[in-house]
Amino acid sequence: MLVCRDVTEMTTDYLDHALPLGQRVAIRWHLAICSFCRRHLRQVRATIRLLGSMPRPDVAPEREAVLLSELHRVLPESQPDSG
Numbered sequence: 001m002l003v004c005r006d007v008t009e010m011t012t013d014y015l016d017h018a019l020p021l022g023q024r025v026a027i028r029w030h031l032a033i034c035s036f037c038r039r040h041l042r043q044v045r046a047t048i049r050l051l052g053s054m055p056r057p058d059v060a061p062e063r064e065a066v067l068l069s070e071l072h073r074v075l076p077e078s079q080p081d082s083g
């Protein structure tokens with residue numbers, strides 16, 4: 001039985017269809033009884049749609065690499081292999 005925290009942690013994977021069937025079904029059951037998670041799902045979906053409709057910033061690829069490495073330097077927790 002999933003709790004709200006489980007569902008909120010899996011929301012983006014759920015929306016990306018990246019979860020196995022069993023977990024998708026468990027989330028659907030939870031959504032059927034939980035208005036909080038239904039609202040959360042709607043908000044995440046709306047945010048993804050909004051971000052997808054925004055134009056990409058016009059940044060040259062080499063400049064983007066510099067910006068990303070600078071971002072990783074100032075935000076070490078953003079590196080995938082940390083933590």
Ligand SMILES: [Zn+2]
Pocket residue numbers: 003004005007030034035036037038
């Ligand atoms: Zn919930």
